[in-house]
Amino acid sequence: MQPQPGPPQLYSPTNGDFTFVSSADAEDLSGSIAAPEVKLNLGGDFIKESTATTFLRQRGYGWLLEVEDDDPEDNKPLLEELDIDLKDIYYKIRCVLMPMPSLGFNRQVVRDNPDFWGPLAVVLFFSMISLYGQFRVVSWIITIWIFGSLTIFLLARVLGGEVAYGQVLGVIGYSLLPLIVIAPLLLVVGSFDVVSTLIKLFGVFWAAYSAASLLVGEEFKTKKPLLIYPIFLLYIYFLSLYTGV
Numbered sequence: 001m002q003p004q005p006g007p008p009q010l011y012s013p014t015n016g017d018f019t020f021v022s023s024a025d026a027e028d029l030s031g032s033i034a035a036p037e038v039k040l041n042l043g044g045d046f047i048k049e050s051t052a053t054t055f056l057r058q059r060g061y062g063w064l065l066e067v068e069d070d071d072p073e074d075n076k077p078l079l080e081e082l083d084i085d086l087k088d089i090y091y092k093i094r095c096v097l098m099p100m101p102s103l104g105f106n107r108q109v110v111r112d113n114p115d116f117w118g119p120l121a122v123v124l125f126f127s128m129i130s131l132y133g134q135f136r137v138v139s140w141i142i143t144i145w146i147f148g149s150l151t152i153f154l155l156a157r158v159l160g161g162e163v164a165y166g167q168v169l170g171v172i173g174y175s176l177l178p179l180i181v182i183a184p185l186l187l188v189v190g191s192f193d194v195v196s197t198l199i200k201l202f203g204v205f206w207a208a209y210s211a212a213s214l215l216v217g218e219e220f221k222t223k224k225p226l227l228i229y230p231i232f233l234l235y236i237y238f239l240s241l242y243t244g245v
Contacts, residue, residue, distance in 0.1 A: 082117070083115075083117075084115075084117050085115070088109075088113070088115065088118075089115065089117070089118035089121075091105075091109070092109065092110045092115075092118055092174055093118070093122075093174065093177060095107040095109065095110050096110065096174045096175055096177050096178075096210045097177055097178065097181070097210075099206075099209055099210045099213055107213070107214060108214070110170065110171055110174055110214055111163075111167050111170075111171055111214045111215065112167075114164070114166045114167045114169070114170035114171075115170060116166075116169075116170070118170070118173070118174060119145075119169060119170045119172070119173020119174050120173065122173050122174055122176050122177055122180070123141060123142060123145045123173050123176060124138075124142075125180060126141060126176045126179060126180050126238070126242070127141045127142065129180065129183050129242065130241055130242040137241050137242075140241065141238070141241055144234075144237065144238065144241070145169075145172060145173060145176075146169070148172065148234045148237075149165070149168045149169045149172045149173075150165065150168075151230065151234075152168050152172065152215070152227070152230060152231060152234070153165045153168040153169075155226070155227060155230060156168065156215060156227055159223045159226060159227060160219055160223070161215075161216075161217065161219055161227070162217075162219060163215060167215075168215060171211050171214045171215055172211055172231075172234070174210075175207045175208075175210040175211035175214075175235070176207060176235075176238060177207075177210075178203050178206035178207040178210065179203050179204075179207055179235065179238060179239055179242065181203070182199050182200070182202065182203035182206075183242065185199050186199060186200070186243070200239060200243070203239065204232065204235045204236055204239055205232075207235040207238075208228070208231050208232040208235050211231050211235070212224075212227070212228045212231050212232075215227065215231070216228060
């Protein structure tokens with residue numbers, strides 16, 4: 001007599017995380033899978049990561065969550081970021097307004113250490129005081145500054161001078177300061193033609209001397225008048241844009 005087969009045994013392997021049950025026993029089973037908690041240690045404080053953050057890290061996209069450290073270079077003051085040195089600009093203004101060697105200023109710094117913002121500010125200020133009744137001169141003054149400096153630069157190079165265009169641009173721009181100084185005087189003595197003419201000549205000679213003494217070096221030797229004369233004419237033209245004559 002053969003033994004009667006018993007009821008089929010359910011295979012219920014357990015491997016720690018999963019348990020297989022029959023469908024008859026799974027009627028009342030329900031639940032959810034909780035995401036593991038991952039904590040980061042940032043300076044002693046534990047921060048719980050979200051499920052999305054954990055998912056990205058597990059998939060190898062953790063670099064998307066990285067935060068770059070602040071670069072000290074990005075926190076510079078605005079003037080330093082724009083390379084504007086107010087003390088340097090003020091010193092160069094004094095060198096131009098007081099060109100006499102006996103005063104002890106190192107005037108060569110205006111030529112040897114050129115900057116852009118100082119001359120631009122001087123040219124714009126000269127343009128502002130020239131606006132009286134002639135609003136179109138502003139762009140024209142800036143144009144004459146740029147192309148007049150280019151002409152002086154090309155002439156200096158042809159004559160054998162060792163000078164860069166940036167140096168000429170800075171010197172010509174700063175040397176407009178004497179014309180700005182005499183502008184209020186011309187408003188006061190405008191009705192006196194002789195005095196007004198003398199002040200204009202003084203201002204032009206002052207500006208031309210400041211520029212020429214910086215640009216015309218010993219390398220020009222006997223050719224100095226060939227460069228001084230166009231500089232003098234350039235400042236006469238600048239003054240004519242202010243006076244309207």
